[in-house]
Amino acid sequence: MAELHLAVALDxxxxxxxxxxxxxxxxAELSTAAYWVDLVQEAERGLLDFVTIEDAVSIQSSTRSGxxxxxxxVRGRLDAVxxxxxxxxxxxxxxxxxxxxxxxxxxxxxxxxxATLDHVSSGRAGWRxxxxxxxxxxxxxxxxxxxxxxxxxxxxxxxxxxxxxxxxRLWDSWEDDAEIRDVATGRFIDRDKLHYVDFEGRWxxxxxxxxxPRPPQGQxxxxxxxxxxxxxxFAARHADLVFVTPTSDADAAAMVGQVxxxxxxxxxxxxxxxxxxxxxxxxxxxLDELAGRELVSDAExxxxxxAQLADLLVARRSTGLTGFRLRxxxxxxxxxxxxxxxxxxxxxxxxxxxxxxxxxxxxxxxxERPANRYASA
Amino acid sequence: xxxPLKQVHLAAHFPGVNNTTVWSDPDAGSHxxxxxxxxxxxxxxxxxxxxxxxxxxxxxxxQKGRIYDLDVxxxxxxxxxxxxxxxxxxxxxxxxxxxxxxxxxxxxxxxxASLDHLSAGRAAWNVVTSWDAFTGENFRRGGFLPQDQRYAxxxxxxxxxxxxxxxxxxxxxxxxxESGVFLRDSGAGRFEHHDDHFDISGVFTTPRSPxxxxxxxxxxxxxxxxxxxxxTADAIFTRHATFDEGRAFYADVKRRLPAYGRNxxxxxxxxxxxxxxxxxxxxxRELAQVVxxxxxxxxxxxxxxxxxxxxxxxxxxxxxxxxxxxxxxxENTVAQGRxxxxxxxxxxxxxxxxxxxxEAKSLSIRELMVEVTGRQxxxxxxxxxxxxINAFVQADVxxxxxxxxxxxxxxxDRFADTVVPLLQERGVYRTEYDGTTLRDHLGLxxxxxxxxxxx
Numbered sequence: 001m002a003e004l005h006l007a008v009a010l011d012x013x014x015x016x017x018x019x020x021x022x023x024x025x026x027x028a029e030l031s032t033a034a035y036w037v038d039l040v041q042e043a044e045r046g047l048l049d050f051v052t053i054e055d056a057v058s059i060q061s062s063t064r065s066g067x068x069x070x071x072x073x074v075r076g077r078l079d080a081v082x083x084x085x086x087x088x089x090x091x092x093x094x095x096x097x098x099x100x101x102x103x104x105x106x107x108x109x110x111x112x113x114x115a116t117l118d119h120v121s122s123g124r125a126g127w128r129x130x131x132x133x134x135x136x137x138x139x140x141x142x143x144x145x146x147x148x149x150x151x152x153x154x155x156x157x158x159x160x161x162x163x164x165x166x167x168x169r170l171w172d173s174w175e176d177d178a179e180i181r182d183v184a185t186g187r188f189i190d191r192d193k194l195h196y197v198d199f200e201g202r203w204x205x206x207x208x209x210x211x212x213p214r215p216p217q218g219q220x221x222x223x224x225x226x227x228x229x230x231x232x233x234f235a236a237r238h239a240d241l242v243f244v245t246p247t248s249d250a251d252a253a254a255m256v257g258q259v260x261x262x263x264x265x266x267x268x269x270x271x272x273x274x275x276x277x278x279x280x281x282x283x284x285x286x287l288d289e290l291a292g293r294e295l296v297s298d299a300e301x302x303x304x305x306x307a308q309l310a311d312l313l314v315a316r317r318s319t320g321l322t323g324f325r326l327r328x329x330x331x332x333x334x335x336x337x338x339x340x341x342x343x344x345x346x347x348x349x350x351x352x353x354x355x356x357x358x359x360x361x362x363x364x365x366x367x368e369r370p371a372n373r374y375a376s377a
Numbered sequence: 378x379x380x381p382l383k384q385v386h387l388a389a390h391f392p393g394v395n396n397t398t399v400w401s402d403p404d405a406g407s408h409x410x411x412x413x414x415x416x417x418x419x420x421x422x423x424x425x426x427x428x429x430x431x432x433x434x435x436x437x438x439x440q441k442g443r444i445y446d447l448d449v450x451x452x453x454x455x456x457x458x459x460x461x462x463x464x465x466x467x468x469x470x471x472x473x474x475x476x477x478x479x480x481x482x483x484x485x486x487x488x489x490a491s492l493d494h495l496s497a498g499r500a501a502w503n504v505v506t507s508w509d510a511f512t513g514e515n516f517r518r519g520g521f522l523p524q525d526q527r528y529a530x531x532x533x534x535x536x537x538x539x540x541x542x543x544x545x546x547x548x549x550x551x552x553x554x555e556s557g558v559f560l561r562d563s564g565a566g567r568f569e570h571h572d573d574h575f576d577i578s579g580v581f582t583t584p585r586s587p588x589x590x591x592x593x594x595x596x597x598x599x600x601x602x603x604x605x606x607x608x609t610a611d612a613i614f615t616r617h618a619t620f621d622e623g624r625a626f627y628a629d630v631k632r633r634l635p636a637y638g639r640n641x642x643x644x645x646x647x648x649x650x651x652x653x654x655x656x657x658x659x660x661x662r663e664l665a666q667v668v669x670x671x672x673x674x675x676x677x678x679x680x681x682x683x684x685x686x687x688x689x690x691x692x693x694x695x696x697x698x699x700x701x702x703x704x705x706x707x708e709n710t711v712a713q714g715r716x717x718x719x720x721x722x723x724x725x726x727x728x729x730x731x732x733x734x735x736e737a738k739s740l741s742i743r744e745l746m747v748e749v750t751g752r753q754x755x756x757x758x759x760x761x762x763x764x765x766i767n768a769f770v771q772a773d774v775x776x777x778x779x780x781x782x783x784x785x786x787x788x789x790d791r792f793a794d795t796v797v798p799l800l801q802e803r804g805v806y807r808t809e810y811d812g813t814t815l816r817d818h819l820g821l822x823x824x825x826x827x828x829x830x831x832x
Contacts, residue, residue: 020552020559027552027559031494031584033463057483059566059580067580071560076550076584079491085460086495089411105484108435108515109454116457120411140483142577174451183401186674189451191444194437207514209444211437213409213451290557 004313004351005323005365006343007097007266008043008335010036011054012074015270015297017062018290019330020074031078033086039331040087043094046339047353049364050095052128052223052325055080057101058137066136073291081113088121095361097126097223102163103156104132104141110163111170111210118215123360126221126241129164131156157230162201164222164238169197171219172372173209195374217362218369225268227298232258240367243268245299249319256320264365267321268299269309272329273337277304287329299327306341310349385770385806386645386777386819387797388472389421390430392785394438394449397651397751399671399783406786408449411461416786418462421469424793425807427818428470428501429462430594430614430779431455435479436512439713440680441689447677449785456488463496470815472501472594477534478508478527479516482575485534486541489591490583498587498814503594503614506531511713526574528601533574535593535609539824544568545585589824592815607633610644611821614779618648618754623774645819650754650778654791658757665756668783669747678743681750684712685724685731695743699735704728754778762792763799770805 013020013027020027029035036053043051060075061068080098088096096117100110110127118125132138133156135146147156178193197208224239226232232255235242241264246252256265272287274280284303288294295301302309313324326342328334346352358364391414392398399405407413418429433455438445455473462471471492475485485502493500506527510520522530549565551558569578595610597603606613607630617626627646634644653668655661673681675695683690687705704724735745755762770777782788800806811817 018557021554021557023554025554027554028550031586033495033497037464057487057582059582069563071563072557073559075560075565076545077582078494079456079488079583082456082460082488082491082495085457086463088461089415089464104481106479106516109480112454113457116454119409119453120458120461122411136579139579140577141481142575143481179451181400186401186676187446188400188449189444189446191446194444194450204517205514205519206516207436209437211433211435211452212454 003353004317004346005049005264005266006338006346006352007050007052007095007323007325008048008338009052009054009268009325009327010039010331011327012060012077012331014330014334015327016272016287016291016295016329017073018287021290022287022330022333024333025330027074030074031076036083036087037090039335040091040094040096042332042335042339044091046343047356048094048339048343049323050097050124050126050361052097053080053083053099055099055101056130056137057104057132057140058134064134066134081117084125085117085120088117088124093124093356093359095124095126095221095364096121097128097221099128099130101132102129102160104137104143107163107166107204107206108170108210111167112212114167114220115171115210115212115215118217118220119212123216123362125215125217126223126361127167128223128225129160130225131160154230157234159203161234161238162199162203166197166199166204166206168219168222169199169373170206170208170210171215172374173197174212174214175372175375176214176218179213193375214372217360218372219362221361221365221367226259235259236262240264240362241266241365243325244321246316246319247300249316252316252319252321263367264322265320266323266325267316268325268327270295270297270299270301270327270329271309271334271338272301272303273306273309273334273341275305275341277308280304284329295329297327306337306345309342310345310351313346314349314351382805383770383776385766385800386647387424387426387806388428388430388470388647388777388779389417389426389789390432390649390779390781391417392449392782392788393432394434394452396448396672396677397781397783398449398785399668400449400785401671402784404787405784408785409451409453411458413786414453414458414462415465417782417789418466418469420789420793422466424789424797425810426469427777428472428499428815429466430472430503431459431474432503433474433476433505435476435507436515438715440683441711445680447674447680456492459500460492460495463492463499468499468810468813468818470499470501470592470818471496472503472592474503474505476505476507477531478506478522479512479518480534482534482537482541482570483577483581486538486581487583489538490542490586493586493588493591494583498816500586500588501592501594501612501815503596504531504535505596528597528605530574532605532609533572537570537575537577539590540568540570541581542585542590544581545583547585547589550584588814588816592819592821603630604633606630607639607644608637612645612647612819615646615648615775618650618775618778620769620772620774623648623769624772627773627775642820643822645776645821647777647779648754648775649781651751651781651783652755652762652792653753654757654759654762654795656758658761661757661761665753669752672751672783673743673747675743678746681746682742684709684715685727687711687724693742696741699728699732699742699745759795759799763796763803766796767800767803767805
């Protein structure tokens with residue numbers, strides 16, 4: 001049986017809102033480099049495919065309508081692309097997939113920042129584009145009114161599609177061998193191998209080329225989370241990898257069918273693990289009590305032992321998923337359970353690598369380095 | 378009594394995308410591989426420099442409607458490469474050039490606050506402005522900003538960013554696991570800013586960083602730029618590195634400070650400077666001429682001339698005489714995306730001046746261009762260069778220099794190994810970092826603290 005792909009999603013102190021109150025949590029260090037380096041190095045010790053890093057251009061909130069003014073949960077965060085860049089030189093293999101928004105930002109800036117992440121990590125960069133649809137997010141930029149979500153969701157996805165298209169064109173706007181350093185003619189580049197992208201769309205036009213040469217992977221991995229119809233369509237068209245949130249095997253099969261042609265479809269799970277099943281449930285109960293309510297998530301919440309989780313992953317994989325993105329309920333506890341318990345369990349079953357082979361993230365995911373769209377054959 | 382010796386400040390500029398950078402040198406390495414950035418930054422840190430500096434331009438330069446191919450082309454994203462450099466250095470400041478026209482304050486403020494956190498207090502922001510529609514073609518709003526609004530926007534941009542940096546109190550995060558109180562104050566991050574350029578409000582995402590705000594650098598040289606710097610900058614990046622020009626500039630900007638309630642120590646003046654070292658002064662002078670010829674190839678000389686003449690001169694021989702036709706006056710349409718063309722405000726006067734010089738010294742186009750552009754600031758043996766730098770700083774030409782090596786990435790190695798120890802022997806340069814933040818290195822106070830949440 002083919003090996004599984006496994007990623008972890010890093011966010012603050014973990015995905016349970018009370019995670020920061022557990023003894024091993026480091027809630028006062030969430031803005032330090034050391035905190036993120038330790039987590040990502042742990043993921044690399046566990047031979048995981050990649051980490052994702054959450055982000056948004058708004059403060060965390062328990063509601064969708066805007067800031068909730070709560071003081072009992074983690075609030076405040078750093079820019080995810082910069083966390084990934086800070087961690088890159090301290091790791092060698094694990095992929096780095098930060099989140100960056102497409103709604104109020106510039107495709108030109110995002111393109112060169114992810115390209116640069118790919119340069120500084122020697123080909124381990126990915127990017128998770130997200131929409132910023134909230135009214136408070138629009139207010140932070142002040143450039144356009146808050147979207148009317150009843151009417152404009154399709155527009156937001158349409159714009160996101162244009163955004164990814166421009167980012168991808170800019171990544172290709174330098175051919176790989178554009179730098180020639182020809183002393184005889186005094187030319188540093190062959191300018192016929194640099195290309196205007198000349199994108200003109202409803203939301204923006206971008207001339208190009210990028211100021212940053214083509215990244216090592218050619219095209220860093222674009223990963224999208226999809227829950228709803230327009231998101232599936234966006235992901236199927238623009239992403240190399242899709243995260244879906246099934247709560248059953250049947251669900252998973254249906255979701256895989258929503259994104260035809262996407263090479264990698266990962267199932268998302270919030271995980272709360274312990275070697276003893278009852279202890280795992282007790283931890284969950286303790287966290288829920290601290291939070292004052294039961295954990296809710298867009299993804300299935302798994303509570304149990306690493307072996308039970310391995311069983312679930314194996315069963316669900318038969319629906320067509322190629323891998324899983326695990327969201328540790330508490331950091332570092334559930335990350336350590338993934339790397340220290342789940343991974344060895346999967347290795348025993350012959351379902352997970354015992355050493356890193358490929359160095360680039362595309363290589364690990366079985367994605368070829370794409371030809372440059374502008375290169376003449 | 379003589380006045381106490383000033384301490385020299387030094388910074389390292391990653392070689393730029395212009396003809397100062399000699400890519401044809403056999404020792405010249407990649408301008409994009411991270412290893413080159415690591416090499417230069419670690420050399421600067423070994424030499425106890427204040428900071429590492431990255432320039433940025435948001436559109437590739439063009440000449441006569443085509444991408445300019447004679448200089449190094451291509452650079453990384455500023456924030457991303459600086460954040461990565463924070464991983465391979467401990468004390469070195471990390472200064473990035475970020476444009477206030479084609480960015481928004483909320484995003485830039487969170488990027489600088491993040492960089493400052495991730496580097497434990499080493500971030501600096503060189504605030505630059507641009508307005509041209511040429512660069513704007515890469516961005517959503519295009520060339521939206523009238524030229525005379527660019528400083529107004531820059532200043533409001535920076536003041537808005539300051540409000541965002543200040544929106545979290547130093548001690549806003551309590552993170553008391555026992556009581557379950559994470560934030561002391563439910564209003565952490567709240568801000569509201571309304572002016573002609575920015576109409577924004579909400580909650581800022583990023584807690585207050587170690588330096589409070591990044592160190593602010595500015596490079597403006599016009600009257601307006603100097604006032605802007607005097608009002609708001611912690612350090613000025615200038616091109617006035619010669620003795621007389623430097624002294625005049627230094628006195629001019631420091632004189633402007635009291636009007637803003639600031640003292641001399643609150644604005645560090647750092648000209649960009651190039652250097653050529655040899656075992657002897659004579660050897661360095663010879664080497665300097667070799668480097669100048671590498672920097673100004675025949676095609677480069679013709680291109681320089683075109684920037685002033687504002688017309689196609691490709692039929693002219695670089696080893697021949699200056700063209701007899703006059704420059705085309707008006708908007709410079711030959712060279713796009715190049716700030717330096719604005720230096721030639723009176724092209725006809727420049728042309729006549731150059732003709733006289735070429736005539737007097739019987740210079741070819743290329744020889745003239747070598748003569749009138751970018752001679753190295755410091756040329757000599759390590760002793761001579763150390764003495765000159767020190768003498769300049771003690772004479773208030775500047776407070777130090779931002780050194781621009783001409784070879785990537787090893788162009789600073791010899792300076793670090795030979796000149797720095799001589800400055801240290803003279804007692805005018807640190808042998809170890811005293812502090813951990815860039816503000817510490819530059820002798821700057823923390824910015825006025827934001828509101829304190831705990832009361």
